[in-house]
Amino acid sequence: MMAAEHPTPAGGAINANDLAAAALLVEMARRDAPDLVPAPLAWVALCLALRAPRDGHTCVDLADVTDWAGDGADGLDWPEDAGAWIAALGSAGPLVGRSGDRTPFILDGTRLYLARALHEELEIAHRLVQRDASPISILLGGPGTGKTTRVATRLIELLRDKPDARIALAAPTGKAAARMAEALRSRLHDEHAPPEVKHAPQHVRDAVAAVRPLTIHKLLGLRPQGTPRYRFNATNRLTGDFVVVDEASMMSSSLMHHLLAAVGDTTQLLLVGDPNQLASVDAGTVLGDIAKAAARPGSALAGRTETLTVRHRFGPRIGALADAILAGDDDGVARAFTILEGRWAPVADPHDAKPDDPASIRWIDPETSALDGLAAEVVAQAARLRELAAARNTAAALAAQRRLQVLCGHRGGPGGVAGWNARVEERLGVAGGAAWYAGRPVMVTRNSPALDLFNGDLGVVVPGAEAGRMDVAFPVAGGPPRLVPVSRLEDVETVHALTIHKSQGSEYEHVVVVLPERAGRLVTRELLYTGVTRASGRVTLVGSRAVIEAAIRRPIRRATGLADRLAGT
Numbered sequence: 001m002m003a004a005e006h007p008t009p010a011g012g013a014i015n016a017n018d019l020a021a022a023a024l025l026v027e028m029a030r031r032d033a034p035d036l037v038p039a040p041l042a043w044v045a046l047c048l049a050l051r052a053p054r055d056g057h058t059c060v061d062l063a064d065v066t067d068w069a070g071d072g073a074d075g076l077d078w079p080e081d082a083g084a085w086i087a088a089l090g091s092a093g094p095l096v097g098r099s100g101d102r103t104p105f106i107l108d109g110t111r112l113y114l115a116r117a118l119h120e121e122l123e124i125a126h127r128l129v130q131r132d133a134s135p136i137s138i139l140l141g142g143p144g145t146g147k148t149t150r151v152a153t154r155l156i157e158l159l160r161d162k163p164d165a166r167i168a169l170a171a172p173t174g175k176a177a178a179r180m181a182e183a184l185r186s187r188l189h190d191e192h193a194p195p196e197v198k199h200a201p202q203h204v205r206d207a208v209a210a211v212r213p214l215t216i217h218k219l220l221g222l223r224p225q226g227t228p229r230y231r232f233n234a235t236n237r238l239t240g241d242f243v244v245v246d247e248a249s250m251m252s253s254s255l256m257h258h259l260l261a262a263v264g265d266t267t268q269l270l271l272v273g274d275p276n277q278l279a280s281v282d283a284g285t286v287l288g289d290i291a292k293a294a295a296r297p298g299s300a301l302a303g304r305t306e307t308l309t310v311r312h313r314f315g316p317r318i319g320a321l322a323d324a325i326l327a328g329d330d331d332g333v334a335r336a337f338t339i340l341e342g343r344w345a346p347v348a349d350p351h352d353a354k355p356d357d358p359a360s361i362r363w364i365d366p367e368t369s370a371l372d373g374l375a376a377e378v379v380a381q382a383a384r385l386r387e388l389a390a391a392r393n394t395a396a397a398l399a400a401q402r403r404l405q406v407l408c409g410h411r412g413g414p415g416g417v418a419g420w421n422a423r424v425e426e427r428l429g430v431a432g433g434a435a436w437y438a439g440r441p442v443m444v445t446r447n448s449p450a451l452d453l454f455n456g457d458l459g460v461v462v463p464g465a466e467a468g469r470m471d472v473a474f475p476v477a478g479g480p481p482r483l484v485p486v487s488r489l490e491d492v493e494t495v496h497a498l499t500i501h502k503s504q505g506s507e508y509e510h511v512v513v514v515l516p517e518r519a520g521r522l523v524t525r526e527l528l529y530t531g532v533t534r535a536s537g538r539v540t541l542v543g544s545r546a547v548i549e550a551a552i553r554r555p556i557r558r559a560t561g562l563a564d565r566l567a568g569t
Helices: 016-029 040-055 062-068 082-095 115-129 147-161 174-188 202-210 216-220 253-262 286-294 316-326 330-335 370-390 394-401 417-428 525-532 545-553 562-567
Strands: 105-108 111-114 136-141 167-171 242-245 268-273 305-308 338-340 343-345 361-364 404-408 441-444 458-463 470-476 479-485 492-494 497-499 508-514 535-542
Touching: 016 040, 016 082, 040 062, 040 082, 040 111, 062 082, 082 105, 105 115, 111 115, 115 253, 115 562, 136 147, 136 286, 147 167, 147 174, 147 202, 147 242, 147 268, 147 305, 167 174, 167 216, 174 202, 216 253, 268 286, 286 305, 286 562, 316 330, 316 361, 316 525, 316 535, 330 545, 361 370, 370 394, 370 404, 370 417, 370 458, 370 535, 394 458, 394 470, 394 479, 404 417, 417 497, 508 525, 525 535, 525 545
Parallel strands: 136 268, 136 305, 167 242, 242 268, 361 535, 404 497, 404 508, 508 535
Antiparallel strands: 105 111, 338 343, 343 361, 441 458, 441 492, 458 470, 470 479
């Protein structure tokens, strides 16, 4: 095939790997259709469809293609009419079919899918809205709205009526699963829990507390090198009475497909999450699509979806800020602050019965000297953490780790995770020194089933009982910290600062949310909302006002047809 037969896309909208993959598919199709010569615009469409999953899309919406094609599409002279794209795809012959065809690409209306992505989307919609899907229910709500209490109530009711009920609790990541266990056990022992939880028989409460949450991959029996990929699937279904999946907003379209395929028809499935948080790092916005569909009049999901709205985690000021962010109301965000010495401080509201601490919300312009004061505050927190860890006051060190956390919107640069970690370690005097120093906060970055540690688990380095030995202390819900020798840990990273993405499901007394220096497609409303709502008491927002306002005005938009399918449109 001559290079001139396909375009060299400009602006970075398509990379060389996408073009090579499309070229390989064209070459394979030519074995049966020697005269196949896709039009230049068809090449672009095929490459965009191959790229789409990397950008979180399940398809390319040809009705608005430049909106989904990323920053690299800026300035490219592409047709705005879907008809031009669809006509060009006619030249791709055996590569592009309609739903039900055995072709690598499927054109469904104005959406161009990889065949597998469309199959998964259709199966998700079918299983969620089919007539016998009544055992599937959805619980939506923001942080602190009582989702854990509602789950505890459901579990207690089930075990009271059926003591031998088989229950599974799961979440997309090991960290989210651990957080689920911790939150559930905490709620069972909370004196402020509702009567049906607080006064449940002790044996029932013990049975609930004994259920150990798993990752969804472990629940389904992931076999990385096996076929099929999961032990439990459409032909070997999960049996049981009740499956609860927390943090469902983090689930990709593919993972949701595998879960729904594996859950038995008589098993109750409860999907729990916040549809306003950041979506999965992989393709799809499944929980967001479910929420959109459930809100439409006449939706089959409306009667099986419960949305909790009353927040209990934080006070009215942080709540008002979160609401304004979700509404895309930059004026509302501005009303939460007044400019004072390089910071936004909350404006007193005479209608607040119990006003928050005036310092509960701060804004710091990174170009002002106020950033130095914030850095000193973060370093003081790190020094306190180091002091407690060095004294082997392990429980106190783990508690201190939750008092303040820097959350960054990106990894690189002075304002990213790398920059903040380096700044803190340099001021602690450990930059370039021993990696395993007392008080070093670490996050596990790869699942280690042999150690019962999973991606996202957080711990603190402490001196071991033996001279010269260092351990990492990990919290255990309802029990003493677990100590793991550093010699057994390989995949960890320092987290004086961590990304907002990796903070999902966590809670800290004070969060420092640091946005990138420039606005972009990844700096979104959901990113800012997720960071802000990790706080229970204080929020410090670092970023230029222009970047903050750009984030508020830019919701995550992913090309997907699931919401329309769930709503029957």
